[in-house]
Amino acid sequence: MAVYILRRLLLAIPTFLGCTLVVFFIVQLAPGGPLEEEIRALKMGSGGEGGGISQQAGSVTALPQDAMDILKEYYGFDEPLWKRYPIWLGVYPRKIDRFLVVPGVARNIGDGKSVIVVQNGSNYTVADAANPTVPLEGWKVRSYKNDKGEQKLQIYKEKFSGILTLNFGKSHKYNEPVLNLIQSRLPVSIQFGIISLILTYTFCVYLGIQKAIRHGSPFDFVSSAIVFVGYSIPGWALGAVMLVVLGGGTGIGLFPLGGFQSQDYDQLTLLSKIGDRAYYFVLPTISFCIGAFATTTMLMKNSLLDNLSQDYIRTAFAKGLKERRVIWVHAMRNSVIPVAANFGHIIGIFLAGSYVIERVFNIQGIGKLSFEAALSRDYSILFTFTVITTSLSLIGSLLSDVILATVDPRIRFK
């Protein structure tokens, strides 16, 4: 078992890399990235002087070249495309603490320190400004020509810093580390996910069993109709209907129009806090559940029906066992296998949130965050979200197989 899990985890690595690679390149190649947005914002800010006076031939932008370079470096666009991915992963050194310098002139690098670059033929060494004879460790020097053809000298340090070192970057829209953003948004989505998952499983398994036992009865027919109604309408669409009919706007005002807690939530007592949460949770939770509801119920029903027509059930009845025991002990043990195995696949869908449902109910969850990030090309958030969803999906499918082996004694891993 341990060997199997280890092998699956190893196989997950290329999938993870491939998945993030595809997303990384599509997003990076798409126009309208943060750099272009920033340039546009800066141009708008200094737009009063009229952009037509740029004298340099071949250059359309009115921004100074140095400012452009700093922006490019800030977003990592100065590196060639193929290098950006390993840098983002953290397996290729990232350039940090970059400063443009002039040889022989001291340069302040913050913290009250300053350095000086000493030219030695074609070699450069970086030294402390107070003591120019002793070179400083860790600094590198790069001499390059910028787009205008001017010779520039830059000093920098190198550091492995990427998602493997848990550096998820900074959101350019919120100007905050992505981890903080995710930390503030994830709990809401996870709460919805876990509650929906528990509700779906308890309710669907029970309903499926009842439907199988009473196969062909009016109860079976009516509940089938309801289940298919649920299947025919996407969760967010059902949410929209419920908002219109039951919400505060045009409807009867039974439930709030969106959000996930009252404005005075922090002042409430514990009991009314729970009540408040429940009040806001009802409609979104129903929308979340409805998607997996029909499939799980029918899976449970068909699987139990399948087992009930098997010979070993006939034997169990023949030897005089009570119906309760035959169904709940003999048949159930074999019937929950496919339902349990489906758990892993569903878990990813629930935990990653749903941008559409979160949009309908105006919930500040992770789905909405990443949807907005996709709109504003907030690279760091998008890539982090990709990492989360990919990992969840890979873990989910592994979990499914492990559950399958645990509940079904016939399956052995080799």
Place this chain on the structure above:
Amino acid sequence: MFFRKSKPQSDQKIPTIMQRRWRKFKSLKRGYLAFRVLSIAYLLSFCLPILVNNQALMISYNGQWAFPAVRAFFVELPIVGLIVSSKTYQGVTFGQENNTSECRYRDLKVQYQQQGQGNYVIMPLYPYGPRDIVGAEGVKEDVFSKPLASTSDGGFRLFGTDDSGADVFSKIAYGFNISISFALLLSLIEYLIGVPLGAALGYLGGKFDMFMQRVIEIWASLPLLFLIIIIVSMTKPSFGLLLFLLSIVGWVGITTYMRAEFYREKAKDYVAAAVSIGIPTWKIMIKHILPNSLVPLITFFPFTLIGGITALVSLDFLGFGLPPGTPSWGSMISIGLDHINDGYWWLTIVPLTAMFFTLMLTVFIGEAIREAFDPKVFSRLR
């Protein structure tokens, strides 16, 4: 009846398995009824330009005749539409003063009746079109009119109008045709990619299979909706682009099914027999295995259809779907939710109900097909 039962030619003839399945399908009342309703509605929806349109069926003006709606009907037909070019008639051509943009046919009808010079206009059954919005000079009451509200020219709006004064019923009707066409084409493309690929993977196996399995795994874990949003937002959205994007996403499901099916069938004796008498591989795959793996393909179809409709509606709802102005259910729901606090309930409820009924009919068909193809009869002892 839509499909007439043919008389059996002789009593000895045993029906083929497909015939038996078809009979079983027809005996399932709910599914068969849903099948007939949906297919008739879809075929009928191609006649929408002559049934529900703001363009006139026929105009007689000073002895000259024109048929704008009939022309629109031919333009919107699948293949004929490529030959016939569309044409907009200016208002001035028919004596509508100072109107060089498209003719307002309903006003023209009133105008002719008042003039009484023998000119006449025949409007379609429901004289409001999906793109027929209130312009700057239009009547203000036509925006947000309630369901069944009567209009100034004596007609009525079945499901009211939306924020731009477009008729909700005609948008629903045209949106139905677009949704079903989109889903059908999408499923077709997915099948065209998924079936051969899945068959090759399952039958040939080997390194190619190993490699493609990884690709499929990657594909299945991608946040594809985001990628679609990014790609759509940097290009001009169109029917074809959406079809392309959703089909490069959708082939994975059907490929996996086909692969499993071919993998299982390959191990059976009849395949070994076919190989041993020297039948070429492609022939074994197409003539021998494919007919035996059709069951999941056919039972899967209604559900790919549902997936296609839902995907299009969701993308439209988020604003990354068909180009603005196209009558689509998703954008209608989005408009409705924007006005959720203003009491215009029909803007949300009507498109949602339309989508719900369409999807429900499809689910019924799917369930019936599954039952017709499933030889299992549940029996239990008490």
